[in-house]
Amino acid sequence: MSLATLSLTQASRLLQRGEISSRELTRAALDSIAAQNGRLNAFLFVDEPGALKQADAADESRKRKAAPSPLSGIPLAVKDVLTVAGMPCTCGSKILENYIPPFTATAVKKLQEAGMVVLGKTNTDEFAMGSSTENSAYGVTRNPWDLSRVPGGSSGGSAAAVAARMACAALGSDTGGSVRQPASFCGVTGLKPTYGRVSRYGLVAYGSSLDSVGAFGRSAQDVAAIFSAMQGSDPLDATAQNLPAGEISLEAPDNLQGVRIGVPKEYFIDGIQPAVEKKIREAIALFEQLGAEIIEISLPHTEYALPVYYLIAPAEASANLARFDGVRYGPRAEAETMWDVFTKTRGEKFGDEVQRRIMLGTYALSAGYYDAFYGQAQKVRTLIKRDFEQAFSLVDAIACPVAPTTAFPIGAHGDDPLAMYLEDVFTLPANLAGVPGLAFPVGFDENQLPVGMQLMGPHFAEAALLRLAHAYQQATEWHLAILPPL
Numbered sequence: 001m002s003l004a005t006l007s008l009t010q011a012s013r014l015l016q017r018g019e020i021s022s023r024e025l026t027r028a029a030l031d032s033i034a035a036q037n038g039r040l041n042a043f044l045f046v047d048e049p050g051a052l053k054q055a056d057a058a059d060e061s062r063k064r065k066a067a068p069s070p071l072s073g074i075p076l077a078v079k080d081v082l083t084v085a086g087m088p089c090t091c092g093s094k095i096l097e098n099y100i101p102p103f104t105a106t107a108v109k110k111l112q113e114a115g116m117v118v119l120g121k122t123n124t125d126e127f128a129m130g131s132s133t134e135n136s137a138y139g140v141t142r143n144p145w146d147l148s149r150v151p152g153g154s155s156g157g158s159a160a161a162v163a164a165r166m167a168c169a170a171l172g173s174d175t176g177g178s179v180r181q182p183a184s185f186c187g188v189t190g191l192k193p194t195y196g197r198v199s200r201y202g203l204v205a206y207g208s209s210l211d212s213v214g215a216f217g218r219s220a221q222d223v224a225a226i227f228s229a230m231q232g233s234d235p236l237d238a239t240a241q242n243l244p245a246g247e248i249s250l251e252a253p254d255n256l257q258g259v260r261i262g263v264p265k266e267y268f269i270d271g272i273q274p275a276v277e278k279k280i281r282e283a284i285a286l287f288e289q290l291g292a293e294i295i296e297i298s299l300p301h302t303e304y305a306l307p308v309y310y311l312i313a314p315a316e317a318s319a320n321l322a323r324f325d326g327v328r329y330g331p332r333a334e335a336e337t338m339w340d341v342f343t344k345t346r347g348e349k350f351g352d353e354v355q356r357r358i359m360l361g362t363y364a365l366s367a368g369y370y371d372a373f374y375g376q377a378q379k380v381r382t383l384i385k386r387d388f389e390q391a392f393s394l395v396d397a398i399a400c401p402v403a404p405t406t407a408f409p410i411g412a413h414g415d416d417p418l419a420m421y422l423e424d425v426f427t428l429p430a431n432l433a434g435v436p437g438l439a440f441p442v443g444f445d446e447n448q449l450p451v452g453m454q455l456m457g458p459h460f461a462e463a464a465l466l467r468l469a470h471a472y473q474q475a476t477e478w479h480l481a482i483l484p485p486l
């Protein structure tokens with residue numbers, strides 16, 4: 001058995017007992033990448049010498065009994081929208097081809113300080129805009145459960161890497177579902193923290209009021225370990241909250257007596273794949289068996305989340321992406337005048353979806369339309385936030401599907417952006433409200449594709465969500481389902 005099959009929690013235990021070394025563990029991850037990446041295209045960049053060097057340093061510190069944390073020596077994959085000093089950061093775009101940032105994202109830095117070994121950078125939809133990783137300029141990532149299907153997106157490379165045992169854990173970003181939906185499609189556990197719980201410094205900005213850095217692992221326990229090490233305040237991001245960094249204890253309660261779980265009726269709509277609804281209902285029934293009280297609730301403005309998101313996110317993106325002009329970063333197109341350099345570089349190097357969003361966003365912000373589109377969307381966003389405040393006065397967590405379907409075939413939404421946007425209906429509301437969301441596997445559909453459940457909670461209730469998922473994972477084995485041997 002390859003050490004690559006170990007979960008983060010198992011690997012951490014064996015490392016601490018001295019039964020394996022970080023070099024062996026890292027070697028196994030690198031071998032797994034070498035064996036599979038040609039097929040999956042989950043990694044865009046692998047830093048083999050750097051990873052082995054970090055692994056040796058982790059082994060060294062453990063020998064001296066100076067390991068900085070239980071995460072020390074564990075391999076991590078990083079989505080290519082987060083900077084790691086000295087490694088390329090392309091954001092899945094030609095406009096940042098060969099760009100090597102001189103600084104490291106705070107979330108990554110905190111994990112490096114905890115001793116984690118950064119393996120490399122994973123594939124993403126260009127600038128995290130998409131739900132399938134098909135919008136990457138460097139080719140689609142394939143779903144390890146079925147190579148003809150997408151891994152979800154935009155953090156598809158990270159989700160596939162964890163599912164295919166190329167890394168114990170991975171970082172992603174979630175602006176509208178980009179951690180939760182690929183976690184669901186690939187059968188792993190993924191957390192989108194509360195807005196402002198993890199520093200965004202070094203995360204290339206997409207929709208700044210929605211962006212959050214999240215984590216993937218094979219269980220709630222794995223994700224909890226990463227989350228507690230990477231969250232917290234940061235002098236480089238004024239929105240990062242200063243809350244107690246305390247370890248998240250995952251003692252699964254004997255039962256969930258007293259926990260109230262809300263089931264929003266707006267999340268079980270026509271068009272949802274029957275197998276998805278069935279598995280979610282079964283998981284809800286299991287929570288009830290474990291002692292939780294299940295309460296039907298309503299989030300009445302859910303149907304507006306999609307149009308609101310697809311105004312606010314492109315509006316913010318159009319401003320954020322203005323910095324990519326061929327002068328400050330990446331390659332530059334040759335032209336006579338400065339303006340021609342800007343337009344030619346952007347026209348040639350940005351992909352279709354990014355250009356579509358820049359146009360949508362610029363339009364929504366333009367004089368005469370600002371109030372009608374952007375201003376109006378902000379008002380409705382407040383109503384969506386209020387829905388959640390109201391719901392969380394009645395329940396401790398909300399249970400619902402992550403996405404209406406399981407992983408779809410590559411090319412299924414080829415020239416229909418709207419069909420692609422509809423994949424996000426159940427994940428966008430959490431970003432608009434800033435609340436945390438957790439995705440974890442609850443079974444398979446008729447094609448043996450993983451189905452994911454989503455738990456959402458009040459601001460800063462990550463620990464409560466992780467504890468609930470942990471209780472579920474103690475009682476079930478879906479999260480242990482693994483792919484055929486390497």
Ligand code: GLN
Pocket residue numbers: 128129130131153154173174175176177178179206313424
């Ligand atoms: N799929 C959504 C979009 O295309 C969300 C992406 C994300 O969370 N980064 O914008």
